[in-house]
């Protein structure tokens with residue numbers, strides 16, 4: 184595909200996404216129908232679509248509209264590229280710019296436009312992060328770094344990846360993490376990945392798991408296990424008795440295969456199948472995902488105040504359910520990939536006033552979205568009792 188044809192494909196995809204279709208679904212459907220597109224074309228179209236979604240407001244302002252064409256035009260202008268070379272109308276390229284498009288001048292932007300944030304959300308991000316709000320929102324406008332979690336010897340995993348042409352460097356603060364600096368797209372088909380030497384996992388999530396107090400033999404419940412990212416990271420750290428649970432068991436469908444690849448033993452408990460109590464209960468709660476919006480930028484525009492309220496209610500309910508599974512002396516680790524206090528710090532006093540009355544709260548930890556990883560949050564609540572974890 185020519186660069187112009189790639190831009191036209193991105194415009195069509197963005198039109199469908201702006202009309203309400205999920206980005207992944209649109210791109211998958213396009214990929215299936217565009218048999219002429221090679222892997223480089225698919226990657227280029229995906230990058231254009233995701234770049235435009237991350238900067239949907241500022242690109243729209245620069246392009247003079249909100250449809251796919253305006254977004255791609257605005258994106259080119261934001262990156263200082265000339266639209267004339269792509270909007271040629273030749274072959275499958277988008278039609279040449281109209282006089283109105285060519286003459287469009289971007290007016291002054293509001294803060295929310297400049298930071299590519301929905302208007303209603305900006306005050307919440309500011310209240311949550313203070314002076315760190317603006318750098319966080321600016322970071323969410325850019326592509327995310329790819330991180331791997333090395334199982335076992337990180338240097339050996341890096342050497343094995345390097346043999347396959349995948350260049351990495353060690354994360355400076357997270358001892359298990361490798362930052363991928365070249366050929367990230369080859370990871371999932373690599374032998375190193377197939378053999379379970381590495382897993383795709385953001386560095387901040389890895390950092391949160393490293394913060395947990397683990398020792399051999401602890402009984403650990405991953406209450407919101409989903410695909411099992413946290414359960415697998417726990418298993419890689421220590422010999423534990425791990426039970427993975429999720430309200431939607433279909434989400435755990437890949438976990439047995441992933442565990443086998445990692446040589447980990449993880450028991451699966453479907454809803455209603457949990458029994459006994461646990462030394463450590465991990466709640467990786469369903470959340471806005473606002474700390475990871477670089478990877479799922481359409482989610483930023485889909486979140487609504489009502490949806491956020493629903494999530495906060497669900498988080499509080501899950502904390503109550505999970506707290507009931509913590510043994511005396513045990514610990515509840517509540518985590519989200521959200522930036523918002525309503526989903527993070529505010530959950531703690533609510534828990535202490537209800538299901539975790541009399542428990543101790545450790546100082547919570549926050550990870551900002553930046554070059555070192557996604558936005559993440561961890562709070563730990565310790566239940567009084569003998570033999571603390």
Ligand SMILES: C[S@@+](CC[C@H](N)C(=O)[O-])C[C@H]1O[C@@H](n2cnc3c(N)ncnc32)[C@H](O)[C@@H]1O
Nearest residue numbers: 407408409410411412413429430431467468469
């Ligand atoms: C953030 S995702 C978990 C991601 C996963 N821990 C990982 O690292 O790959 C949140 C999960 O919570 C699950 N969930 C939602 N409501 C729940 C509930 N009431 N009880 C347990 N799990 C729930 C969702 O199905 C979803 O898989």
